[in-house]
Amino acid sequence: MKIDIITLFPRMFEGPLDESILKRARERGLIQIVVHQLREFAEGKHRITDDRPFGGGPGMVMKVEPMVKCVESLKKEGSHVVLMAPQGRKLDQSMLQRLSAKEHLILVCGHYEGVDDRVRQLVVDEEISIGDYVLTNGALPAMILVDGVARLVPGVLGHEDSASEESFSQGLLEYPQFTRPPEFRGLKVPDVLVSGNHEEIAKWRKKMSEEKTRNVRPDLVKGDAGES
Numbered sequence: 767m768k769i770d771i772i773t774l775f776p777r778m779f780e781g782p783l784d785e786s787i788l789k790r791a792r793e794r795g796l797i798q799i800v801v802h803q804l805r806e807f808a809e810g811k812h813r814i815t816d817d818r819p820f821g822g823g824p825g826m827v828m829k830v831e832p833m834v835k836c837v838e839s840l841k842k843e844g845s846h847v848v849l850m851a852p853q854g855r856k857l858d859q860s861m862l863q864r865l866s867a868k869e870h871l872i873l874v875c876g877h878y879e880g881v882d883d884r885v886r887q888l889v890v891d892e893e894i895s896i897g898d899y900v901l902t903n904g905a906l907p908a909m910i911l912v913d914g915v916a917r918l919v920p921g922v923l924g925h926e927d928s929a930s931e932e933s934f935s936q937g938l939l940e941y942p943q944f945t946r947p948p949e950f951r952g953l954k955v956p957d958v959l960v961s962g963n964h965e966e967i968a969k970w971r972k973k974m975s976e977e978k979t980r981n982v983r984p985d986l987v988k989g990d991a992g993e994s
């Protein structure tokens with residue numbers, strides 16, 4: 767999978783993309799990530815990328831020409847262009863699964879109060895939000911999307927069944943996990959987990975997942991009024 771990222775702040779991506787699992791996946795060629803400086807597509811001595819909003823109001827708006835030119839320079843057949851924006855559909859695990867099957871993603875990061883709507887009209891396939899809050903720019907949301915997508919790309923995690931088997935992909939929260947030592951400050955690991963009885967372990971985990979989800983995230987439980 768190839769991911770192109772368009773941003774005014776390429777350095778924001780350096781740390782997160784150069785650590786741990788993402789670093790290894792890039793080194794092994796499983797994902798190719800290229801970060802592009804939007805300003806290079808802006809004209810004039812000052813390479814201005816923002817301007818005041820028509821109709822007035824506070825803040826600045828990202829100009830249409832640099833963004834459209836930059837996306838068009840990267841777009842090929844099979845590209846899927848995503849604008850990171852608070853106005854987008856809220857990201858969830860099923861969207862990550864759908865996106866992880868794309869051969870080429872182009873992630874567009876906005877800045878300031880917004881992006882000239884003609885960017886969306888001309889080159890964007892989908893607007894995605896990571897949640898109902900506003901950030902100073904779209905770089906952190908793009909990194910979250912890249913991280914969530916990358917771990918679903920075959921070979922990235924190493925243990926292939928884990929991503930599809932995890933509770934979250936069945937719409938449930940994960941069950942509690944334990945590792946050594948079997949007792950710490952009087953708190954014991956549940957007996958069933960050290961029993962070696964895999965059928966009982968699976969039953970316990972399913973029960974705990976369902977209980978946790980019902981208590982903490984009733985909106986995820988089917989039949990709940992808040993179901994999405």
Ligand code: 4GM
Nearest residue numbers: 851852876880895896901903904907
């Ligand atoms: C407005 C339009 C994404 C603001 C596009 C981006 C929050 C999210 C921005 C933009 C953002 C989010 C920049 N803030 N909830 N700020 O995913 O890219």
